[in-house]
Amino acid sequence: MKSKFREAQRNPEATYSRPLEVLSDAELTQEEKRSVLEAWKAEAIHLQESSGEGFGGGERSSLDEIAKALSRV
Numbered sequence: 753m754k755s756k757f758r759e760a761q762r763n764p765e766a767t768y769s770r771p772l773e774v775l776s777d778a779e780l781t782q783e784e785k786r787s788v789l790e791a792w793k794a795e796a797i798h799l800q801e802s803s804g805e806g807f808g809g810g811e812r813s814s815l816d817e818i819a820k821a822l823s824r825v
Contacts, residue, residue, distance in 0.1 A: 754780075757788070760780075761787060761791045762791075764788055764791055764795065765795070771817045771820070772817065772820070772821050774788050774792075775825065782825055789821050789825065
């Protein structure tokens with residue numbers, strides 16, 4: 753497993769500024785891209801739920817943009 757992939761999986765927003773950037777990363781396989789985007793989706797859902805409970809979720813990625821990127825993998 754590549755270290756960039758591991759870091760992107762742990763913290764996608766620290767590695768990429770937008771979900772669609774994952775698609776153009778030539779260092780990742782299609783499977784790795786899907787995995788990173790799924791991790792980003794899970795994080796965005798968690799932040800959205802936290803915001804709904806009154807916790808500051810911080811800056812969130814658009815679930816629509818993540819879904820769009822996932823549909824292209």
